[in-house]
Amino acid sequence: MENEKNRKTSPLLALISPTQFILGVLLAFIAGAVFLWVFGESPADAYGALFKGAFSSKRYFAETLLSTTPLIFGGLAVALGFRCGLFNMGVEGQIVLGGMAAAYVGYAWELPLLIHLPLALLAGAVAGGIWGAIPGYLKAKHRIHEVITTIMLNYIVFQVAAYMIAVGGPMKADNELPVSPDVLPTAQLARIWEGTRLSGGIFIALIFAVLVWVFLFKTRLGYKMRAVGLNSSAAEFAGIKPGRMMVWAMFLSGALGGLAGAVEVLGVHYKFYSTFSPGYGWDAIAVALLGLNHPVGVVASAFLFGVLRSGSITMQAIAQISKDIVLILSALIIFFTATNQTLRPILERLTLRLDTRRAK
Amino acid sequence: MEVWSNVFSLALFTATIRSATPILFPALAGIFSERSGVLNIALEGIMLISAFAAVVGSYYTNNAWLGVLCAVIAGVLTSLIHAFMCINLRADQAIVGTGINILGAGLPSFLLLKLFGSQGISPIVERIHEWRIPILADIPVIGPILGEQSPLVYISLVMVPVSYFVLFKTPFGLRLRSVGENPHASETVGVSVFRFRYLGVIISGVLAALGGAFLSVSYLAQFVKLMTAGRGFIGLAAMIFGRWNPWGALFACLLFGFADALQAAAQASNVPIAPQFLRMLPYVLTIIALVGAMGRANPPAFVAKPYEKA
Numbered sequence: 125m126e127n128e129k130n131r132k133t134s135p136l137l138a139l140i141s142p143t144q145f146i147l148g149v150l151l152a153f154i155a156g157a158v159f160l161w162v163f164g165e166s167p168a169d170a171y172g173a174l175f176k177g178a179f180s181s182k183r184y185f186a187e188t189l190l191s192t193t194p195l196i197f198g199g200l201a202v203a204l205g206f207r208c209g210l211f212n213m214g215v216e217g218q219i220v221l222g223g224m225a226a227a228y229v230g231y232a233w234e235l236p237l238l239i240h241l242p243l244a245l246l247a248g249a250v251a252g253g254i255w256g257a258i259p260g261y262l263k264a265k266h267r268i269h270e271v272i273t274t275i276m277l278n279y280i281v282f283q284v285a286a287y288m289i290a291v292g293g294p295m296k297a298d299n300e301l302p303v304s305p306d307v308l309p310t311a312q313l314a315r316i317w318e319g320t321r322l323s324g325g326i327f328i329a330l331i332f333a334v335l336v337w338v339f340l341f342k343t344r345l346g347y348k349m350r351a352v353g354l355n356s357s358a359a360e361f362a363g364i365k366p367g368r369m370m371v372w373a374m375f376l377s378g379a380l381g382g383l384a385g386a387v388e389v390l391g392v393h394y395k396f397y398s399t400f401s402p403g404y405g406w407d408a409i410a411v412a413l414l415g416l417n418h419p420v421g422v423v424a425s426a427f428l429f430g431v432l433r434s435g436s437i438t439m440q441a442i443a444q445i446s447k448d449i450v451l452i453l454s455a456l457i458i459f460f461t462a463t464n465q466t467l468r469p470i471l472e473r474l475t476l477r478l479d480t481r482r483a484k
Numbered sequence: 485m486e487v488w489s490n491v492f493s494l495a496l497f498t499a500t501i502r503s504a505t506p507i508l509f510p511a512l513a514g515i516f517s518e519r520s521g522v523l524n525i526a527l528e529g530i531m532l533i534s535a536f537a538a539v540v541g542s543y544y545t546n547n548a549w550l551g552v553l554c555a556v557i558a559g560v561l562t563s564l565i566h567a568f569m570c571i572n573l574r575a576d577q578a579i580v581g582t583g584i585n586i587l588g589a590g591l592p593s594f595l596l597l598k599l600f601g602s603q604g605i606s607p608i609v610e611r612i613h614e615w616r617i618p619i620l621a622d623i624p625v626i627g628p629i630l631g632e633q634s635p636l637v638y639i640s641l642v643m644v645p646v647s648y649f650v651l652f653k654t655p656f657g658l659r660l661r662s663v664g665e666n667p668h669a670s671e672t673v674g675v676s677v678f679r680f681r682y683l684g685v686i687i688s689g690v691l692a693a694l695g696g697a698f699l700s701v702s703y704l705a706q707f708v709k710l711m712t713a714g715r716g717f718i719g720l721a722a723m724i725f726g727r728w729n730p731w732g733a734l735f736a737c738l739l740f741g742f743a744d745a746l747q748a749a750a751q752a753s754n755v756p757i758a759p760q761f762l763r764m765l766p767y768v769l770t771i772i773a774l775v776g777a778m779g780r781a782n783p784p785a786f787v788a789k790p791y792e793k794a
Contacts, residue, residue, distance in 0.1 A: 163594075163595075163598055165598075211578050211579075211582075213582065262771070262774075262775065266774070266775050268774045268775065269724075271525055271578060271717075272717050272720055272721050272724075272770070272774065273771055273774070275714060275717045276714070276717065276718075276721075276767040276768075276770050276771050277767075277771075279713070279714050279764070279767040280764050280767050280768060283760040283761070283763050283764045284760070284764075286760050287758050287760035287761065290758070290760065403589075406586055406589070409582055409586070410586070413579060444597070445594070445597070445598075446593050446594040446596070446597040446598070446603075448589070448590040448593035448594050449590065449594055450590070451586050451587070451589050451590025451591075451593070452587060452590040452591060452594060454586050454590070455583045455584070455586040455587035455590065456583075458579060458580075458582060458583035458586065459565075459569060459575075459580065459583050461579075462569060462573075462575035462576055462579045462580050462583060463569065463573045463575050466573050466574055466575065
């Protein structure tokens with residue numbers, strides 16, 4: 125963005141990001157295969173069962189899209205933070221809190237559909253946003269690294285969630301289970317594919333991907349945030365207040381995390397319980413990194429992780445391989461994309477060389 | 485009021501020391517890594533992998549100390565991944581650390597199913613028993629608190645002056661700190677930045693591994709999924725609160741250990757507070773401590789900044 129005028133350009137440079145994406149996935153899958161082979165598993169059987177579990181029937185494919193939905197929100201949350209130079213590791217907590225707030229508005233208030241559903245979603249977003257803004261404020265005001273505070277706030281919210289639905293807890297339903305009452309039909313997201321659990325949440329997620337893109341690249345506030353992320357002191361010199369941007373970025377990031385939880389509760393479970401997220405907030409980090417913190421990349425990598433999430437359940441049942449292999453693949457993807465900064469200049473040089481040779 | 489007098493007993497302080505240990509190890513680990521200029525938020529993951537390795541070692545050899553050895557090997561190997569990515573490939577250190585933390589959450593679960601056919605917890609294994617230190621154990625008050633603890637507790641306490649001495653009183657420590665404060669100047673006078681950063685990260689891996697092993701083969705006698713419960717991160721907070729100094733870190737760890745022991749004792753004595761709120765205490769205290777610590781704490785100047793040879 126800064127030096128574009130001085131830099132040699134080539135139309136081929138646009139292909140670098142997709143190349144990095146595919147390379148990251150490919151390398152992670154190869155490394156994952158080696159890993160499985162070392163531990164005496166057949167990579168072909170494992171991956172076969174994985175893809176079978178993600179695509180082989182209507183219901184399985186719907187589950188894949190179902191997992192993709194919160195991962196888009198979560199990935200956008202992490203990506204938005206990164207764009208402002210902040211590492212939001214608190215998405216898992218923001219998901220839980222967002223789901224909790226949305227469920228409360230969903231079952232406790234009686235309102236017409238047109239108001240009830242948006243209000244429940246908004247409650248999730250605001251709850252997640254406030255929870256995200258706290259580490260943003262602590263970073264801006266006290267220079268405390270947001271990684272530690274977001275992790276600590278996760279542990280706090282997990283306890284709050286457990287308290288809410290424990291015996292005698294304020295959100296406990298009138299039954300034997302540690303769950304909240306059911307969300308009223310006026311606050312439920314409609315199912316859109318008969319015979320499956322897929323809700324309209326997937327479209328809301330895609331709309332938010334567009335909104336985040338517009339926000340980051342077409343608005344003043346988005347521009348200022350990215351300026352802080354690229355070079356905080358230069359941005360300050362240009363009259364931007366980095367502290368204020370950090371709080372805003374963490375608020376919006378947390379709000380996206382909260383929405384992930386709200387959509388999950390209002391669209392899939394119709395009630396709140398403390399373990400409704402199988403760790404989407406952790407996958408979200410890999411989703412954002414693999415997607416190079418760009419909304420388009422986030423949607424693509426969210427779908428990949430949706431495949432992994434839904435496929436791994438079948439894989440555990442058929443091939444007796446722990447579904448936590450997703451976490452191992454996720455770690456591998458993070459390792460390979462983390463070296464992007466080293467890789468990118470090399471790829472750019474190669475591309476330019478290729479281009480000059482073609483021009484001759 | 486009576487329930488509260490049950491909480492504040494001598495046993496509370498014994499538990500404080502015991503609870504401080506799995507925070508003190510990662511805190512010291514963080515100091516060695518960050519003093520050399522490498523941010524190490526991977527400690528949580530390293531502890532989890534090591535805790536699991538300790539259980540595997542103890543399970544197959546029926547010797548908990550060999551389990552500790554396995555933990556140290558696993559900790560060093562995991563740290564080497566961190567070191568290679570951060571130092572050689574100059575990757576973002578926070579991102580690589582997160583990758584290792586996610587690996588630490590996934591790898592033990594994968595192997596639990598593979599080796600023991602179980603989900604979430606391992607079988608019970610041989611553990612390291614407490615030692616009774618002859619004269620010390622007979623002193624009133626101090627005896628019950630310090631006289632009969634796990635040998636790993638004593639190792640963690642001894643590591644405080646040892647770390648201080650190594651870092652601040654030896655040429656090795658001076659060089660290690662110099663590559664974290666001003667790597668370019670260090671290289672000019674012939675100190676290899678890469679070598680000392682590697683050493684910092686490896687020492688860090690050994691210490692974090694001891695913390696993980698303490699949890700799985702001394703404090704408990706089995707591996708439980710995600711058993712570190714954020715202690716790697718609390719250790720980092722203790723490091724910051726203690727201004728990257730082992731003595732300061734010890735003080736912070738005793739404070740966090742006290743919070744942990746207090747909430748456990750309060751739960752056991754049925755105080756009229758919901759157990760979930762008691763369990764929050766160490767995490768809330770960590771945030772408060774960081775707010776209090778910052779402003780007067782300055783990290784090593786070149787921490788998290790990859791070094792590029794000129």
